[in-house]
Amino acid sequence: MNSKKTEISADYKKKNWLRRKETLQRAWYKFSANILSVVGLIIVIAVILLAVFAPWVAPHPDHAGAVVDFTATMQSPGAGNLMGTDGVGRDLLSRIIFGFRFSLMMGLVVIGLAAPPGIILGLIAGYYQGTKIDTAIMRFADIFLAVPPLILAMSITSVLSPNIFNAMLAVTLMWWPWYTRLVYGLASSLQNEYFVQSAEVMGASTPHILFKEILPNCISAIFTKITLDMGFVIIIGASLSFVGLGAQPPTPDLGTMVADGAKYMPDQWWLTIFPALAIVFVVLGFNLLGDGLRDVLAVEEV
Amino acid sequence: MIMFSKKFIGLLLVFSLLMLIVGSPAIMAEDSRLRATFSWPTEIDPAVGSDYSSSTALTNLYDTLVYPDPDGPMKPHLARNWEISDDNLSYIFYLEEDVKFHDGSKFTAQDVKFSFERLMAVGEGFAYIFEGRIDEINVIDDYTIEFTLEEPFGPFLSTLTRLYIVSKNQVMDNINHDADTYGEYGDYGRDWLMVNDAGTGAYQVVEFDVGHRLLMERFDEYFAEMHPQAPGEFEMIGTTEAVTIRTEMNRRDLDISDMWQTSQAFASLKEIEGIELVGWPDGGQLYLMLNTTAPPLDCVHVRRALAYVFDYDVAINQIFPGSQRARGPVAQVIPGWNPDLYRFEKNYERAQEELQQSEYHGQFSDYPIEYAWTDEVPDLERLALMLQAEASVVGLNLEIVRTPWMSMIDQAAQPETTPHIASVFVNPHYPEAGSILESKYHSSTTGTWEQMEWLQNEEIDNMIEDALKTVDLEARVDIYQEIQEIIVELSPSIFALDNFEQHAYQAEYIDWPQPDNPIPAIGYNFDVRFIGLDTELRAEMR
Numbered sequence: 001m002n003s004k005k006t007e008i009s010a011d012y013k014k015k016n017w018l019r020r021k022e023t024l025q026r027a028w029y030k031f032s033a034n035i036l037s038v039v040g041l042i043i044v045i046a047v048i049l050l051a052v053f054a055p056w057v058a059p060h061p062d063h064a065g066a067v068v069d070f071t072a073t074m075q076s077p078g079a080g081n082l083m084g085t086d087g088v089g090r091d092l093l094s095r096i097i098f099g100f101r102f103s104l105m106m107g108l109v110v111i112g113l114a115a116p117p118g119i120i121l122g123l124i125a126g127y128y129q130g131t132k133i134d135t136a137i138m139r140f141a142d143i144f145l146a147v148p149p150l151i152l153a154m155s156i157t158s159v160l161s162p163n164i165f166n167a168m169l170a171v172t173l174m175w176w177p178w179y180t181r182l183v184y185g186l187a188s189s190l191q192n193e194y195f196v197q198s199a200e201v202m203g204a205s206t207p208h209i210l211f212k213e214i215l216p217n218c219i220s221a222i223f224t225k226i227t228l229d230m231g232f233v234i235i236i237g238a239s240l241s242f243v244g245l246g247a248q249p250p251t252p253d254l255g256t257m258v259a260d261g262a263k264y265m266p267d268q269w270w271l272t273i274f275p276a277l278a279i280v281f282v283v284l285g286f287n288l289l290g291d292g293l294r295d296v297l298a299v300e301e302v
Numbered sequence: 303m304i305m306f307s308k309k310f311i312g313l314l315l316v317f318s319l320l321m322l323i324v325g326s327p328a329i330m331a332e333d334s335r336l337r338a339t340f341s342w343p344t345e346i347d348p349a350v351g352s353d354y355s356s357s358t359a360l361t362n363l364y365d366t367l368v369y370p371d372p373d374g375p376m377k378p379h380l381a382r383n384w385e386i387s388d389d390n391l392s393y394i395f396y397l398e399e400d401v402k403f404h405d406g407s408k409f410t411a412q413d414v415k416f417s418f419e420r421l422m423a424v425g426e427g428f429a430y431i432f433e434g435r436i437d438e439i440n441v442i443d444d445y446t447i448e449f450t451l452e453e454p455f456g457p458f459l460s461t462l463t464r465l466y467i468v469s470k471n472q473v474m475d476n477i478n479h480d481a482d483t484y485g486e487y488g489d490y491g492r493d494w495l496m497v498n499d500a501g502t503g504a505y506q507v508v509e510f511d512v513g514h515r516l517l518m519e520r521f522d523e524y525f526a527e528m529h530p531q532a533p534g535e536f537e538m539i540g541t542t543e544a545v546t547i548r549t550e551m552n553r554r555d556l557d558i559s560d561m562w563q564t565s566q567a568f569a570s571l572k573e574i575e576g577i578e579l580v581g582w583p584d585g586g587q588l589y590l591m592l593n594t595t596a597p598p599l600d601c602v603h604v605r606r607a608l609a610y611v612f613d614y615d616v617a618i619n620q621i622f623p624g625s626q627r628a629r630g631p632v633a634q635v636i637p638g639w640n641p642d643l644y645r646f647e648k649n650y651e652r653a654q655e656e657l658q659q660s661e662y663h664g665q666f667s668d669y670p671i672e673y674a675w676t677d678e679v680p681d682l683e684r685l686a687l688m689l690q691a692e693a694s695v696v697g698l699n700l701e702i703v704r705t706p707w708m709s710m711i712d713q714a715a716q717p718e719t720t721p722h723i724a725s726v727f728v729n730p731h732y733p734e735a736g737s738i739l740e741s742k743y744h745s746s747t748t749g750t751w752e753q754m755e756w757l758q759n760e761e762i763d764n765m766i767e768d769a770l771k772t773v774d775l776e777a778r779v780d781i782y783q784e785i786q787e788i789i790v791e792l793s794p795s796i797f798a799l800d801n802f803e804q805h806a807y808q809a810e811y812i813d814w815p816q817p818d819n820p821i822p823a824i825g826y827n828f829d830v831r832f833i834g835l836d837t838e839l840r841a842e843m844r
Contacts, residue, residue, distance in 0.1 A: 066700075068684075068691040070613075070620045074566060087684045088691075162703070244677065249687060249702040263680040265545050267570045 030296045037292020043285030051100040058094035066250045077270050084270040086261070092270060095252035096278045102253050103282055106168060106237040107230040113172045115226060118179025119218075123210045125180065126187025138184060141177035149174045150239060157245040167246045171236050175229070182225055186218040220297035228290035231283040238279050254279045334534030334837045335517075336812075336830060338558035338805075339547055341678055342540030344516055346507065347495040348417070348466035349424035352731065354561075356427075357825030359516055359538060364466035364501035365526075367395055367414065368459055370733050370826050372817040376459045379526070380409065380467060380502070390454040390773040391437075397445040401525040403469040404499065404506040411447040415439045416470035423484050424492065428464035428731055430746075454771050456778045460732040463823055472500040504528060504831035505536050515539045524831070531813065531834035542678065551577060551806065554844045557835070559806040564681050565623045568806060576810030576843065581624055584803035585822025586729035587633045588622070589742070590689070590796035591754040593724075595717040598669040603660040604698075605793040608723075609646040610653035611692040618799050621684050628797035631742065631789045632782070635800070635822045638735025640783035643790050646797075653696045666697055674705040674713070674721035682725050685798070689723075714751045724754045727801055733822045735782040736770050743789060755794040762788060803827065811839040 031037050055061045059082070069089030077084040083092040125137040144152070156170035190196060191214065199213050240246040241255030249256070254275045261271030345351030346359045368376035378384075381395040401409035418439055421429050435455050440448040451458065476494035477487060484490045491500075497510040502525065505518035516538040541547070542562045550556035552574055559571060572579050590612070598604045618625050626634065630643035657663055673689065675682040683704070690700040703721065705713070710726075713719045730737035740747065744766050747753045762785060769781035807814060813834035821827055 066687070066691045066694045068616075068688050070616045070688070073620060087681075088687045244704045244706075248704070249683065250690065260680070260683065263544055263564065264566055266548075267566060 027296050031292050034292055034295060036288050037295070040285050040288025040290075040292055043281060044289050047100050047282050047285060048104065050097050051104050054097045054101055058091075058097045060091040060094040061098075063090040063094045064098035064250070064252050074264075074268055076268075083274045084268075086257075086271055087264070087268075092257075092274055095257065096254065096275055098252040099254040099257065099275065099278065100282065102164070102247055102251065103234045103237065103279075106164075106171070107233045107286075109168050110171045110175055110233045110237075111226055111229055113168075114175035115179050115222070118176035119183050119215075119222060121176075122180040122183025123187050123214060123218075126184040127191050127206075127210060127214065129184075129188040129191065137180065141180045144174060144177045145181075147174070150236065153236065153240055154243065154245055157240060162245040162248065164247050164251065167237060167240045170240070171233060175233065178229075179222070179225070182221060183218055186221060187214050190214050190217055224290055224294040224297055227286055227293055231286035231290070234279070234282055234286070254282075334835065335537055336533035336535065336558070336833065336835050337537045337539060337550075337556050338828075339539045339541050339556065339560040341542050341560060341562055342513070344538060344540065345427070346497070346499060346510065346516065347424075347492060348427070348468060348501075349421045349429065349490075350426045350492075350496075352427040354729070354824050355538065355540075358828045359518075359825075360466050361503075361825040361828065362505040362518060362536060362830050363499040363503040363507065364468070365401075365503055366465055366467065367397075367462045370460070370463050370821045370823045372819040372821050376463070380414075384459075391451045393449045393451070393458065394442070395447050395449070397447065398525060399445050401502050402523045403472060403502050404521055405469060405472050407469055407471055409467070409469075409502055410444045411441045412444075413467055413470045414447050414465075415441055416473070417467045418465060420468065420473070420487075420490055421465065423487065423490055431461045431464055431731060431737075454773045456770055456772050456775070457732060457734045457736050460734050460737075463732055463826070467502065468495070469500040469502075476500075504532070504829075508535070513540070526831075528831040529813070529834040531836060532831050533833065533835040534837075536830045547571075548574075551808070554808065554840055557808050557812060557840075561803045561805055562679055563804075563806070565621070568804060571806035576808055577806050578809035579804055579806055580809075580814060580816065581802050581804035582816065582820035582827065583626060583633065583635045583800055583822075584729060584820060584824065584827065585633050585636050585733065585738075586727050586801040586803070586824070587628055587631075587738075588617075588625075588685075588725060588727050588798040588801060590798055591724045591726060592794055592796065593717065593720045593722050593754060593756055594758075594792075594794050595756045596720070596722050598660065598662040598666065599671070599722050601660045601662055602793060603656040604662060606646070607653040607656040607660075607696060607698070608689070608693065609793050609796045610649050610656065611689070611696055611698075612646070612796050612798065613648050613688055613692055614646075614799070615648070616688055617685060621681050621688070622799055622802070624802040624804055626800040626802065628800050630786045630797055631795070632735045632738055632786060633730075633800040633822070635820060636730055636733060636735050636738065638779045638782040640786040642783075643786055646793075648692070650696060657696060657698075667699060671698060671700050671722040673700045673702050673723040673725075674710060675702065675725050676707045676710055677704050678707055679727075685725060711751050714754050715749050717748075717756045720754045720756065725798070726751060726754070728752050729801075729824045730822060731824075735786075736766065736778070739766050739782065739785055739789075740770070743785075743794070757792070757794045759788075759792070808840070810843065811836040 072085050072089040075085040081091045121137050125134045128134050152174045153170035157166045160166040196213050199209050238255030241253045242259040247253035257275035264271050340355035344355040344359055365380050367381040369379035371377040383396050385394045437450045437452045473491040477491050478493050479488040481489040499507045504524045506521050508519050509517045518536045520534050542560050544567045547559050571577055592599045592605050632639040673686050675686045686702045693700050741752045743757050745758045745763050748756050765785045769778050772778040
C-alpha cells in the first residue's frame, strides 16, 4: 500500500515538474521572441549585478562617501575617469554605479511596502464587491489617488525632514492604491467564477478563498505591474531628489546628481548627462522587461 | 475644412511661439537699456529692502544725505555740508537746493524728516540701525535740518547711507487710508511704494514685475554727476540660472551678470569675445555660523576643532577663486578690522587636541551635526562636502542638508530650529566694523539670518554698544578690535573667506570705471549712473 502510494506520488511529482518545465520553456520562447524584452532583461540583470557588486566594480568605491579631492575637480571624461569627475573631484562613474544601489533600493522597498497591503485591500474589496466594505476601501484609495502623486510626496518629505527614509515613506503612501485598484478589478470579476462559488459551497473559509482561489489567478497581472512600477518608482525617487527632498549628500543619488550638475551646464555636461542617461537606462530596462512579461502572461490568460 | 482649420491654428501657434523666441531680440536691437541679472526677490520700498539686490535698486532710485567715499569717510550728497556740535549730539545738515524728485516737486528738509519718520514707523529693512539713536529732528528752514541724538553715536554719518529720502508729498498722495496700520498715515504708502518710487535718484521705476524684473529709466533732471553715456534704461532681471545667462550674454541681450555664478561659469563667460570679469572685495564675508546653543557646538572646543579642520586654501583657491583668506569676524576692507587676530589654519592635530578637551569627547557619534547650505549659491555645496570630508577625519559626523533660502530664514528664528552649521554671506550695512559686529554678534540680532550663532554674550553686547557710542574714531576702532579678539577666542563662526564680488560684463561696449578702493557698502558699487553704455557698438555686435 505504502510503496504504491509513494510511487504514484513520485510519478505525479515528476509529471508535474515536467509540465512546469514545459510551461516555462514555452513562456521563455514567447518572451525571447521579442528582442526588446530580452534587452530589458539583460539591462535589469546588469543593473542589479552592478548595484550588488558596486564596491568591487566601481573604480573608486571610496568616492561614494564623504571624500573630496580638490586636485582633480571637474575633469572631463577621459582615460583616468571614464565619465569625468564632479565639482569636488569624485569619480562620476563610481558614483553612478553606487547610485544604482539607491535607485534599486528605492524601488524594492517602496513596492515591497506598498504592494502587500494594496493587494490585500484590493482582494477584500473585490470579493465583497457592492457592500459597504467595498465602498469604504475603494473611496479611501480614491482619496490618495486624487492627490497628484509628486505633490503628495513632496509635501510629506518637506514636512518631515528630507532624507531617504522619508522619501520612501512618502512614495509608499501614494503607491499602494494602484495595487488595490488593479486587484479589485480582477478579484471582482473572479468572485463570480465557478471555482470560487464551488469553494464557497464546500464551506471554505474566506482567507482560503481570497488567498488560495482568487490571488493565484491575479498573480501574473500583479507581477507585471510590479516590474513596470519599478521604473516609475525610480523616476519618482529621482524627481524627489532632483528638487532636494530625497537623498542627502554625500549619498550618491542619480536624481541629485542631475540636479546639481544642471548648474554647470553646458560646459561640464558630463555631470548631468551621464546620471540622466543612467536613469533612462534603469527605467527603460524595467519597462521593457515589464512589457515582455505582460505579453507572455496576457497570452497565457486567453 | 475642419481638419484644415485645426492644422492652420496649430501652425499659427507654433509660428507665434517661434516669433516670441526668435523675434524678440530684433525688436530691442537699438535700445539704450542696460540689463543685469540679480538674485531675487527685490524690495524697492526704502523702509523695507536691505539685501543685495534691494540695496542696488534703492541706490539707483533714491539718494541719501551723504555718499560713501572710497578714499575716506563720507562725502556730501543731498547734504552740501554739515556741522557737528561739541558734545556730538547735534548734527546740522545744509541741503542741496536744486534737487527735484521724479514727480517734479522740490526736495526740502521736510522730506528728510518724513523719510526718517516713515522708516522708523515701518521698522523694517535698515530701520534697526537708527533704533533708539535719534532723539528728535528739527527742520530749521527748507534747506537746513538738525538731528539730535539720544547719546553720542560714532558711526552716525556712515549710517546715513541707509536713510533713503522719499518725497513727502508724493507718498502722502498715495497713502491707502483703508488700512490703519500706521494710524492717520494709513499704510504709510507701503502698497504704492512696493512697486513705485518717490525718490530723487538717477533712475525711476517704469515697471516692476515683482516676481521677475524691475525696469527703470534715466531721470534727466538728476542733480549729481553722471556718466555721459549713462544707460537710458536699467533693467534688473531676477535670475541666476547659468545657462540662461550664458546664452543671453552671448547674444548681447544681457550686459552684466550677477555675482552668484560658479567659478566655472565665470570662466566660460570670460571666453566669450568682448566679455571681461570685474570684481572687488565687497566687505562681505562667508561665515560658517555655528549654533552655539546646540550640542555639541555649545562646547567651544568642538567649534575650534571645526575651525581647525576647515581647509581655507581650498576654499579661496578652488571653490571661490578670487576671494581672500579671512582675517577674523570683520572683512579686511571695512574700517575697524583687526590685523593682529589669531588665525585658524587647517591642522588635524590641533583639532584632535581641542576635541579631547571637550566634554563630548568619545560620544561624538551621538551628536550628528547638521550643516545647512542654500542652493542659490551652488558652490556652497562643494564647501559643505569639503568640510564633511575633513571633519570625518577627526571623527565628527556632518549631515549636509540643502535648505532653500526661505526655509533657512524661518529656521533662524529659533535656537532649536537653527541648524548646527549654516553657510551664509553677510555684508555690513554701513561701511564700518560696528555694523557687521552688531548684526552678527549682538544679542538683539539673534533670530535673524545674519546671526545664526545665538552668541548672546553680555560682555560683547556691552562692548559693541560702548563702541557705537564712542565718537573718537581711533578709540572706537580700539574697542572694535578688542571685540574681534574675544570673538575669535569664542569661535562662534568659521571665518571662511572675505568675499570677492565678481561680475561678467560686456567690456567691449560698457565703460565701468572702478574706484581704487571699493566701497564696502552693498548697492553702492552698482550705481548705474557711473556706468557708460555704447548702444551703437552693442547694436553692431548683436
